Amino acid sequence: MCVNRLTMIPMYLNVVASKGKDTYAGIISELNCVKCRVFSTNDKDIQLSRIWKSRPSSPVRSETTQTGFKRWRKNSGLKSNKISINSSNSQVSEKCKEDEMSLLKFLAINALDLTAPASDVLLKSRSSNWFQLSGHPDSLAPAGPGTVWKKRSGSPDDTEKLVYEELSQDILLREIIPKYYRQVDYQGEKFIELQDLLHGFQDPQVIDVKMGTRTFLESEVEKTSARNDLYQKMVAIDPSAPTTEEHEAKAVTKLRYMQFRELQSSSCNYGFRIEAMKTRGLPPITDLKKMKSKEEVMETLNTFVGHKPDVRHKIVSRLNEIRNRIERSEYFKTHEVIGSSLFIIYDDFKVGAWIIDFAKTNRIPDGLTVDHRSPWVQGNHEEGFLFGVDQLITMIESTSTNGVAEAIPISSNS
Template identity: 40%
Template sequence: MPQVTETDQEANASTDHVTDVRVPGNFRAGDEGTIQKRLCGREQECLKQLMLDPLRPYVPEYRGQIVTEDGEDFLQLQDLLGEFEEPCVMDCKIGVRTYQEDELAKAKEKPKLRKDMYDKMMLIDKSAPTDEEHRLKAVTKPRYMVWRETISSTATLGFRIEGIRKSEGFSSKDFKTTRSRQQVKEAVTMFTEGYPDAVFIGSSLLFVHDASHASVWMIDFAKTTPLPPGVNISHGAPWRPGNHEDGYLTGITSLMSILREMDAEASP
């Protein structure tokens, strides 16, 4: 039987965001117009390529790498909130899964029973663990990783809301079990409340609006990697371990459908 352990970080680490719901320590203020994000080589390489890509206007501008006085490496990025006054921010994670295939495969190689993940599961849904998991008071990392996606709209719609910050100070990451289309729609409606013209028709991970304008960007590329040679994906086909499908277009389609519905309801 695998031994019980409490080591490692969260299996499905969530947001690295330019909001106050971001991961503590991953971001620091930069020079005017910039923000510094802790270095991830994979994300850095992706950003370098995106600076030469037609998608460049829709991602944060990459402005190089710096080393802080205490010897830590950070990426310098465009501060996406710099042009806004009292911005409202919504962070969406796009795709039918938020872990890479190799992460799941590695976790399955020598699965250990994790008390910390059992505790996280219990905090969200006490009925989620099996009788055996209740007896052991632990679950394996692969079990937790797959289960984590099923409790939110990641599994049902191909995207989920990670966090929302409103201009009046309201901030929440309490969307772990926001799963149904109606629940998601209510959350997006809350995000745009008072600003009916800010309903977005488009797709991204980071939505920002204030009283006068709105923008949307693709962010967070730490888990973005090139496909293996000879592999093609549609970004919309069902994912099975090994086929590399990510469901990105599934999430975009769902999100656009909800936003169009809101836009139609708001129109005279």
């Protein structure tokens, strides 16, 4: 246990309380200092098992967890913020080993008695190193080291949870989506717990790209009656957009409005639109979805990855892998994937890309298949997902090649 991680312990205690003893090994690996790795993974598991079994069945606690932690730290002799420089390496290692085991015992005794689970603490107080790039505000929150909670849609069919459960069992596809852990019902709200794609990256560059030429369900535009409210929305964006007949009726159909909305971004022509982006050291930019021209899109992609040939190569390689897996997938042949995004991230050391958001992924009628590239005609369920991937790869490959390659080798991270 490294003393410079002490400030993190209250959060880890809350994580353990929420998730139980099975997460101990992973949590301890987070707590360990690189210089203080004194146990192998198997050794940790054995020690943790023994500690847990030795826990009294009916513990009596006369103090709060916080008070107990302070007492543990005091008794461990960790008052100072650093270890004496006169200590030998062997003494430091032995001290780390003793401190780690002392912490494990403390965690094992107190974990099930904590009253504030990780979700309650972290949903209200997010780390400054964690951010939500796009989507509905507060739909995501960190749940612990390496995981996030995402609010479920609340719809009766619970589409996104079911899709994640199915894809996580698919050997071909589970490597191109965030890891799915479980469903959570907490204080009257429903969540799914997923891999935190930001975890392990240091001040990364991040971009969220909404895929497809169609980002609405066919069921959303089945009604053919013209609506005044949609006409008003259309003219508020572009007064010249309605036809003469639509101006006279002061109404447009849902299909007409949704197609008009797609034309306001690059989705219609290029099969994707950039939703949001975060560059190093700056807050996220979330007003990019109305970029329409190729010039605007290329300028944004150049900002994201231009002048970094090694990064660009790794991103293109990962996107090619995603495309290849989709093309080989039986699942994708029988499902329309509406409103999903490619989440692309990199820092000085690694690159990652995944498909996220499956709230509008649905099985198409029996007897039909989709190739995700053909133009959409109502009833064929094509959405242009792979057409968008093709275009995105081509554009990233075409970003500026001027400048010096990264000094630090970049490794892919899927």
